[in-house]
Amino acid sequence: MKNKRLPGSLFGLLVRNYLLFTLTLLAIAGGVFCLWNASVSRLYRFTDWDALMGDPALYAEDYDSLRPYLSGKGDAFAIYDGAGTLLYASADGFDAACTPEELACVPLWSSNTGVDAFEQTGEDGSIRRLVVRYTYQQDGQTMDVMVLDQDYQVLYGGLEPGKDTYTPGEYQYLTGRRFPGGSLFRDTFYATDGGARTLLLLERSLSDPSADQLYRSSWRIWLLSIPLYLLSAGLFIWWMGCKIGRPLRRLNDAVNAQAEGRTVRVGDCGGTREIRSIGESFDRFSDRLAESEAERQRLDQGRQKLIADISHDLKTPITVIAGYIDAICDGKVPPPEQERYLRAIQNRAEALTELVNTFHEYSKVEHPEFVLHPERSDVCEFLRAYLAGKYSEIDLAGFTLEISIPEQPLFCALDQPQFRRVLDNLLSNALRHNRLGTRLCFALSCTDTAAVLRVADNGTGIPPDRARHIFEPFTVGSDARSGKGSGLGLSITRRIMEKHGGSISLAARPTPGWSTEFILKLPLDSSR
Template sequence: MSFFKKKSFIRTSVVHFTVFSVLILAVFLGFMLIYAYMLDIAFTDMDDVLKYKDDIISEHFSNIPIESFKKCSFIVFNDDNDVIYSSNESIKEDIRAVDLELIERYNSGYNYSITQYESGKYKNGFYVQKVKKIKDGTLQSTGYAILDNNLRVVEGNLFNKSSLSPYEFNLISGKFIDSEKNEFTVSKYEYVNKKGKRRVFVFINPTFKEEDYSNLEDKLLRFIPIPILLIIIIIFIQTMLFDRKIKKSIQPLNKAMLSYSKGEPQKIDKDEMPREFFYVVDTFEDLMNELEISEQEKEKANAERQRVIVDLSHDLKTPLTVIQGYAKALADHVVPEEKQEQYLQTLAVKANASASLMDTLFAYTRMEHPEYHLNLSEVDLHEWFRDYIYSKNEEISLKGFRVEKDIPDDIELAKIDLNLFPRALDNLLNNSLKYNVVGTKIYYSVNEKNDKITIIYADDGVGISEEVGERIFDAFVTTNEARTSGKGTGLGMSIAKRIIELHGGTIELDSLEGYKTVFKIQLKRIFTE
């Protein structure tokens, strides 16, 4: 699977989680095995000694490590009830051949069931029966006996004697009490040896008591801090290794970030990164590319701002120089009387030109401010446009230009600033009037499609060169390269573009058959029910 490739964060996580889980499981199982082993060696029964069944049948009794079974012993009888082997001498005196019938047979269907009477005629006496477990799991009685509180047989055919001794009663109860009052469990295993001889193997082991179990549990609980400590160590080591692995995985990204901060960008080798971080790397590289582009644009904007300052200084210098020179000449009375009127008119023209330039620049800079807002009104753009063209008819006619328009009669709503939006159109018209000859045709059209309203302004005049067209909306760009010609500040198109953008629209140069200069304006369309 692709998730488990060499460089994969998921693979790393899965491996560490698996190793961690296996180690924790190993600690848990190890503790449980130790716990089970200690229980096993602390409480021995016939099952433990029958692990050496082959030695028992072959009568290699010395091979049975009875010393490893704490406080346990065994004795073996033959067909004649003679002892053929005993693990110690004392057991020969404790277990008698005549009492073998009273000892419960291990792993057989027969055993003694003893119930004590709590009241009645045989109060504190016992009801003893020998039961056999049949195939369906139920118990079947094969004989019974009632014993009084002195263990005398008062009824039943289970025993062929009139009473039982405490020793014999303990045997049928599966118990054996030694001389020190220690209680043991006793059971017998009957088998046939390799020579076909019948044998009885009697095993004695300490009785399993709840008190002994509790004591052993208390001992084991003392070791609980060990696995807990091991788990804490495993968690710490795994955390350190995982943290180191992750840091190493993302180190190439960190290096790249540092390199960018130092201005020495480095390419990130994706082969050294986990595949899950590819998206982060791509995003980071895209961000760095965008920052680089943004930096370039910033540098370009700074250069443009510097150019604006230079151009503004240039445009102001000429009229101010004229004003300064003419004013000084008038003040020094060196201008002949017949030329003073001409000088004063020139001063007025130059002063008006300077004021117009400053007004235009103020409007341009004011609209560039991020907190500048329009005063929008909802209008029927078709009707408004027809009114606007009508208001310009006289000005266009005086210049010897013609107008052609294509504006539908239906209602089309748009939101515009009634003071600012006309200025954008005025700037387009003024450019045509300034730079074209008599007889030029001006064309207006408005149409709608989807959620856009498209306004076309065009003329069939001299047109705009490709070089100027690429920078037509930059500040201080005119169609006449001689900026001192007085034919414009070069801010008109920049202001027009800014006005359209403030309205949420766009303006661009376009093409239209029969026309040299074509501007396409697109605004948002307002839909009403």
């Protein structure tokens, strides 16, 4: 108890919880900010296209493993085979098939080029398309110009030698209008199977509407602070209720219980120092009242039970003896019948003597000065000799006996007369309370530290409600005290086993094949 932590004061509890709640709110704000910052950082992170194109997974066609290279603003890539069939796309929107000419219109990643396109409608409704390609070099910038009509025929200039017409798809890929708000590039590589592949790289700009939408939606992360605040506030309210409200309620319940004659402890309610001090003072006062009342009731109940049990066990034989004597003295018994009456009186007197002797033995073993005189004995040999002497009694009673005793000796410190009394009590109970033909079993075994004796039978068994109290004084096999046994035998048996340093118990679940099984344990004597 020296290391028991003392409770704090009420003022200290309020200060600590206020500071802890403030720190919790700051932690919530910091955590939400970190989540928002991570989301925005991912949005503004650019795709490392060079690392993606240099990854061996690209050539091994393990395209899913390339997704971590992509930024959070909507960049994507697609893989086409030599015939222009889409093999893989990291996002929706790519065409399922492209002609080689369409793919050739996409600028190469390594070309450092850019394309601008302008459209103008004439007075006659015709459309002219101006396409300008910029090539950036170390010594400056070059520019190629091309004019297309509304049917995509080249009217002036050109970007590719010998190409004088374009399809709508080629025009979209050439000018980047296939993916508005993004830049499209291509690269060619060969897969491990030797097949040519075209890699399309779609790079979204931060001004793209989808990227702007992602940025605006990132602010929704701050909405997490509302449920987190409500959750933390609820937890702190519950915690304060536990630390203050619960102890006060227990104090109130204890006061009401004391007024009703019941006792409730409150000293360990877990409150603050002031509340716990009140509870401990109340407990001391309540304990003194409860101890005196419990002691008085225990003494009264014990005395009443002892008197009732002894008077019941003595009353029956005394009543029979008195009745027979009165009948003989009053001349109501014919002379030929008097011997039978006298024999009955003798039998009752012997039963009464046995009962008194049992009371004497019980009082003796329960006396604080009762001691054993143990000697180092072989339990196996002792048990064989005992059962050999009892065999005729068991056989005449119509019972069968099963014995299991190991060949090697098991030495224990035994007071042989007292241990014989233990076995006598168990055997007499089995013979008295079971039918003819019942099998008895004495099985001896050992553990590392104890000899274990199992005494069992397959008779009527002990009712469960009686089994819980079978070792208590004056407990018999049924609620009706029929005079068969004093109910003290097993109490004496338990006391003797405890004096030997061992134990006796009734198996809650006997070994299959047996209805009643007592387990006796004696510590092994390893002194030699």
